[in-house]
Amino acid sequence: NAGVMQNPRHLVRRRGQEARLRCSPMKGHSHVYWYRQLPEEGLKFMVYLQKENIIDESGMPKERFSAEFPKEGPSILRIQQVVRGDSAAYFCASSPRDREAGELFFGEGSRLTVL
């Protein structure tokens, strides 16, 4: 049973370009979460999605960031016009519909470097 798959694992972008990060949840999981981890800091919640719905986006920056989880295909975190401060590791996690509170399954992360 494959775990949460994230790609690309590493992404380099120049300032002003767009970054797209993809996340395929574990089989049977319908909930997806995105977190960001800056160097030497903890994980910060960004957004929580279910299929075709954004449930909680309270951690998303108001501009340039968007996320989706379509009916078919992976969840995508999109960052437009990237800036150096967007350099971070972006982690995706998934959970099934019915789960133990607090148990999320994380991917290996996508590391974005903005030059």
Place this chain on the structure above:
Amino acid sequence: LAKTTQPISMDSYEGQEVNITCSHNNIATNDYITWYQQFPSQGPRFIIQGYKTKVTNEVASLFIPADRKSSTLSLPRVSLSDTAVYYCLVVDGRYSTLTFGKGTMLLVSP
């Protein structure tokens, strides 16, 4: 959300038992106590979760006193591979999102 406080770092040696204590004075009735482990360059991994008293699994034990204002993660006989950051979280059972702090960096030496 109940705030958690845990040591920034801890040092240990192989074969020792390590206890990491977390305080969460404002924990609410619906909250669970959850611990995650994160190795460098990897995503966090769920270790253990409890509501009260003691919980044990193949990886660790979690001790929660009656007032639930603190909890202790116990790792028996640590090895070098247990070097990681350990996060204590208080999770509202009614909501899905998790809030991570900075965690405790555990360094296990030979």
